[in-house]
Amino acid sequence: MFDYLIVGAGFAGSVLAERLASQSGKKILIVDTRPHIGGNAYDHYDDNGVLVHKYGPHIFHTNSLDVFEYLSHFTEWRSYEHRVLASVDGQLVPIPINLNTVNRLYGLSLTSFQLEEFFASVAEPKEYIRTSEDVVVSKVGRELYEKFFRGYTRKQWGIDPSELDKSVTARVPTRTNRDDRYFTDTYQAMPLHGYTRMFEKMLSHPNIKIMLNTDYREIQEVIPYREMIYTGPVDQFFDYRYGKLPYRSLDFKHETLNTPVHQTAPVVNYPNEQPYTRVTEFKYLTGQEHPKTSIVYEYPRAEGDPYYPVPRPENAELYKKYKALADETSDVHFVGRLATYKYYNMDQVVAQALTIYAKLAARSSWDPTVNGHALTTT
Ligand SMILES: Cc1cc2nc3c(=O)[nH]c(=O)nc-3n(C[C@H](O)[C@H](O)[C@H](O)COP(=O)(O)OP(=O)(O)OC[C@H]3O[C@@H](n4cnc5c(N)ncnc54)[C@H](O)[C@@H]3O)c2cc1C
Numbered sequence: 001m002f003d004y005l006i007v008g009a010g011f012a013g014s015v016l017a018e019r020l021a022s023q024s025g026k027k028i029l030i031v032d033t034r035p036h037i038g039g040n041a042y043d044h045y046d047d048n049g050v051l052v053h054k055y056g057p058h059i060f061h062t063n064s065l066d067v068f069e070y071l072s073h074f075t076e077w078r079s080y081e082h083r084v085l086a087s088v089d090g091q092l093v094p095i096p097i098n099l100n101t102v103n104r105l106y107g108l109s110l111t112s113f114q115l116e117e118f119f120a121s122v123a124e125p126k127e128y129i130r131t132s133e134d135v136v137v138s139k140v141g142r143e144l145y146e147k148f149f150r151g152y153t154r155k156q157w158g159i160d161p162s163e164l165d166k167s168v169t170a171r172v173p174t175r176t177n178r179d180d181r182y183f184t185d186t187y188q189a190m191p192l193h194g195y196t197r198m199f200e201k202m203l204s205h206p207n208i209k210i211m212l213n214t215d216y217r218e219i220q221e222v223i224p225y226r227e228m229i230y231t232g233p234v235d236q237f238f239d240y241r242y243g244k245l246p247y248r249s250l251d252f253k254h255e256t257l258n259t260p261v262h263q264t265a266p267v268v269n270y271p272n273e274q275p276y277t278r279v280t281e282f283k284y285l286t287g288q289e290h291p292k293t294s295i296v297y298e299y300p301r302a303e304g305d306p307y308y309p310v311p312r313p314e315n316a317e318l319y320k321k322y323k324a325l326a327d328e329t330s331d332v333h334f335v336g337r338l339a340t341y342k343y344y345n346m347d348q349v350v351a352q353a354l355t356i357y358a359k360l361a362a363r364s365s366w367d368p369t370v371n372g373h374a375l376t377t378t
Contacts, residue, residue: 001224002224003225003226003227004016004225004228005216005223005227007232008030008032009030009032009034009037009039009210010040010231010349011041011336011346011349011353012336014203015070015202015353015357016353016357017030017203019354019357020357020360023357028209029211029223031215031216032211032212036212037200037203040307041053041055041199042199043194046256046294047256049290050256050282050283050288053280053285053296054254055250056280056296056298057267058195059183059188060189061082061183062185062345062347064187064347064351065187067347067354068187068347070350074199074201075197077189077190077191079188082183083181083182084268084278085264085265085267085269087270088105088148089105091104092268096173096182098176098177098179099111099178102115115176119139119141122142122143124138125138129166131164131166132167133145135169135170136149139174147271149271152270152277153169155275155300156277156300157248157308157310158302159310164311165313190285216230228333229332229333230333230335230339231335232339233306233339234319234326235322237326238322242321242322243318245309245315245319245322246312247306247309248300248307249307250300250301250304251298251299252299253296255295256294257293257294258292260291260292260293266284266285277300279295279296280295282296308343309342322341326339336352336353340352
């Protein structure tokens with residue numbers, strides 16, 4: 001008998017499997033429909049021997065010392081600060097928009113102070129910031145919004161930013177200095193030998209059994225377990241009772257090129273003409289040296305694997321109905337990006353899983369109904 005059936009071997013499922021096995025002595029079966037562990041963070045060596053991220057670039061960054069220290073048990077790190085260029089008006093300029101971006105784009109030599117004045121002169125103040133368009137236009141004005149954000153957001157989400165919740169573009173800052181880092185978190189690093197190696201170490205405990213290529217619904221009735229931790233899509237768990245929660249998906253087109261370097265930055269964004277949103281060159285992320293280089297193009301799609309919950313008020317309402325069902329299902333714990341229908345980064349999912357573990361551990365130390373000894377004696 002397994003103590004826990006964990007559905008999904010991404011960050012949410014793997015952190016919980018690791019903690020429950022190593023700290024609480026629980027027996028775990030972790031299943032995933034995919035043929036690999038790691039969830040969306042899975043990386044592997046492609047046919048040419050270049051380390052690539054199968055589901056698009058995954059950059060680790062966090063302000064949480066707890067999360068960073070926890071993951072450091074399973075990997076060494078390679079220091080890495082992410083930088084992105086955007087292809088606008090025939091030039092490659094840094095994004096987030098900063099002093100260099102504006103100066104290069106318009107052939108100016110403004111100072112930080114002058115850039116603040118420039119933004120103030122073009123910004124369209126809004127009394128109430130509601131949409132993604134409001135966020136940007138109220139900071140940098142309509143022209144920069146059109147060049148950098150409107151087309152990109154429409155491609156990515158299939159919706160005009162004027163109809164999309166403010167949370168989407170609020171993630172991208174605007175700066176008046178020359179700081180061109182994409183993230184400013186305290187800890188920014190990549191797992192030295194890749195994410196999959198890190199997951200392998202997390203799941204290597206003898207109490208953890210892994211079953212790949214398996215939908216939990218195939219084994220749920222035949223393999224006994226006490227409780228479930230579910231990290232798949234919450235609407236799927238309830239057989240889409242209230243309808244499907246909308247997601248955006250992506251097609252990834254991977255390519256290997258017969259040249260050591262392809263582009264001048266780890267990621268180049270294409271806000272306008274192209275059907276893809278961005279191109280990533282993995283060797284910048286991984287630090288690998290190789291005579292060839294591998295890149296990936298991302299094409300946003302309405303259908304396909306669920307990647308991004310679509311942040312619109314009606315979707316939040318629909319999720320609330322599923323959350324109410326989830327709250328009533330007391331022997332299943334819903335954790336992670338898909339199960340809570342939230343746009344979480346990896347570190348946030350790790351933090352969420354560690355919190356849930358702390359709750360389970362505190363509870364199982366006194367609750368006889370989830371304690372294996374009590375069950376076997378009644
Ligand atoms: C393109 C892209 C880029 C990203 N870039 C970054 C980044 O740079 N930095 C960052 O911090 N975060 C990034 N993220 C977010 C990151 O991927 C997530 O935070 C993280 O992977 C979430 O982990 P999870 O365990 O919640 O979900 P997942 O990794 O999605 O794992 C859930 C697993 O459950 C499995 N599953 C689902 N249903 C079933 C079922 N019925 N039976 C069995 N198994 C099932 C799935 O196959 C999946 O493997 C990115 C996400 C995407 C899509």
